[in-house]
Amino acid sequence: MGRDDRATLVAVVPLAGAIALFGVVFGAASRPVFGTGLTLATSALVFSGVVQFTVAGLAFGGASSLAMLATAALVNARNLALGAVLRPHLRGGPVRRAGLAWFVIDETVGLALTRRDHAARTLLIGGVVCYVAWLAGTVVGVVGGGVVPGVAALAAAVFPVLFVALAAMAATSMSLVHRSLGAAGVTVMLAFAWPAGRAIAPVIAAIVVAFPGQRRPNASHSGHSDVQGGGR
Amino acid sequence: MTLGLVVALAVMTYASRAAAMVLLPPPGPRLAALLDRMPAPLFAGLAAVALIEDGPIVAPVTTIAALVGALLVARTRSMPIILAGGLSAALLATLLA
Numbered sequence: 001m002g003r004d005d006r007a008t009l010v011a012v013v014p015l016a017g018a019i020a021l022f023g024v025v026f027g028a029a030s031r032p033v034f035g036t037g038l039t040l041a042t043s044a045l046v047f048s049g050v051v052q053f054t055v056a057g058l059a060f061g062g063a064s065s066l067a068m069l070a071t072a073a074l075v076n077a078r079n080l081a082l083g084a085v086l087r088p089h090l091r092g093g094p095v096r097r098a099g100l101a102w103f104v105i106d107e108t109v110g111l112a113l114t115r116r117d118h119a120a121r122t123l124l125i126g127g128v129v130c131y132v133a134w135l136a137g138t139v140v141g142v143v144g145g146g147v148v149p150g151v152a153a154l155a156a157a158v159f160p161v162l163f164v165a166l167a168a169m170a171a172t173s174m175s176l177v178h179r180s181l182g183a184a185g186v187t188v189m190l191a192f193a194w195p196a197g198r199a200i201a202p203v204i205a206a207i208v209v210a211f212p213g214q215r216r217p218n219a220s221h222s223g224h225s226d227v228q229g230g231g232r
Numbered sequence: 233m234t235l236g237l238v239v240a241l242a243v244m245t246y247a248s249r250a251a252a253m254v255l256l257p258p259p260g261p262r263l264a265a266l267l268d269r270m271p272a273p274l275f276a277g278l279a280a281v282a283l284i285e286d287g288p289i290v291a292p293v294t295t296i297a298a299l300v301g302a303l304l305v306a307r308t309r310s311m312p313i314i315l316a317g318g319l320s321a322a323l324l325a326t327l328l329a
Contacts, residue, residue, distance in 0.1 A: 014315050034233050041235060045242035055241060059233050072241050076248035081274065083252030085267050087259065094254045101250035106278055113271045154322075156282070156291065157298040161318030163279035164302040165311045170272035183273030184280035191284045198284065202277025210269040 004118055005125060008111070012126040015107040016133035018162055021155035022049050023137020030056045031142050043138040047131055048105065050199055051075050074196075078203040082109045089119035096120075103127020110166035179209040297325030 026049065030039040033056055042052055054075055055068050063071075083101065086109050090097055100123050108126040112119040171177045186205035191198045259267060279299060283291050301321020302314050 011311060014311060038233055038235065038238060042238050042241070045238055046245050048245050051241060051245055055233075065234075065237050068237065069240060069244065072244055073248075076245055079245070079248035080252050081270070083249060084256060084259075085270050085274070087253050087256050088264050088267060090253065097253045098250050101253045102246065104249040104253065106275075110271065110275055153292065153294060153326075157295045157322040158319070160279040160282035160295060160299045161302040161315055161322075163275045163282070164299065164306055164318065165314035167272050167275035167279060168306040168309045168314060169311065170275060171309075172272075176269065176272045179269060180272045180276035184276045187277035187280040188284065191281050198281055202274055202281055205277045206270045206274035209273045210266050213265075 004115075005121065008115065008118070008122050008125045009129065011111055011114075012108075012129045015111065015126070015162060016129045018155065018158040019049070019107065019130050020133040020137035020140075021151055021158060023134045023139075024141040025137075025152045025155055026052055026056070027138040027141020027143075029053075029141070033060050036142055039142055040135075040138060043135055047102070047134060048076075049134070054199070075199040078200050079104060081203040081206065082106065085109065086112060086119065086123070089113070089116045090123075092120065100124060100127070103131065105130065107162065107166075110163075110170065114166070114169045182209040293329060294322045294325045298322035 023043065026043065027039055030042070030052070034042065042055075046052055051072050054071055058068050058071060082104050086104065087097075089112070090100065100120060103123050103126070105127075108123055108130055111126045112123040115122045167180050171180050183202070183205040186208055187201045190201035190204060194201070197204075279302075282295060283299065298318040298321055301324075302318035304321075305313050305317035308314065
């Protein structure tokens, strides 16, 4: 294992820890609704916290299968944006990219984008670790759901912190900092105005704030470009 | 909930992940520039959306405190420092609540 791989492992530990916490919450919350077998199968086959929590909530409320699929399709729309953002940094053929696509989740994409020269390797290592963490967390939640109230509060506090860190690492210029603050504001407004679309509000906001082009280099005093890599 | 529905959800989720990564050709310079401007705002949006729970209602004070604590040290652009800042603020809010 090379130095870059070890650095990736060190960086992915806090992400995996948070994902494991949410896995515990999912396992404990879903077992009464899905049963043990289907709860574990869902985590193993879907590997998406936002889809799984959404579907579990709908199932708990008695929604039909069609409603669950339609809602999952809406929630999954943000994966299109994540894949598109990551695509320019991935080399190799379609089969390799198809394999890597399994590991596309918010956290692994964020990590890969901070190491753009090794994006594919980072996605692979980060994805495997996060997948194992998600499965392990689900198993713990299914087996010992009694600890969940405290875990749920901690998990809810950890995720925004992780995303602030990923945003800070990806914001390599003042222009990107301003766009990030704008996206946060647009997201909050969208989430309040359209609660059902909360899961894709960040994607819509990111697209909205990304559209205004950057100033020409000779008009900038910062010396930074919007399109430089994260480089950490 | 059935195993068939779980499999359908899995296929749909994987397809949404693979669609852009497999089918998109390498983007041209203008699209690449646009895509390069998206990650930081996207993650900022994901942090912000955590402030609002279903309802919509505002998130618990510990979550808000964690976010504020992380933002206070965000200029360091260091994952460990930002994590420490956020979790310290959450812990402080829990103790004071």
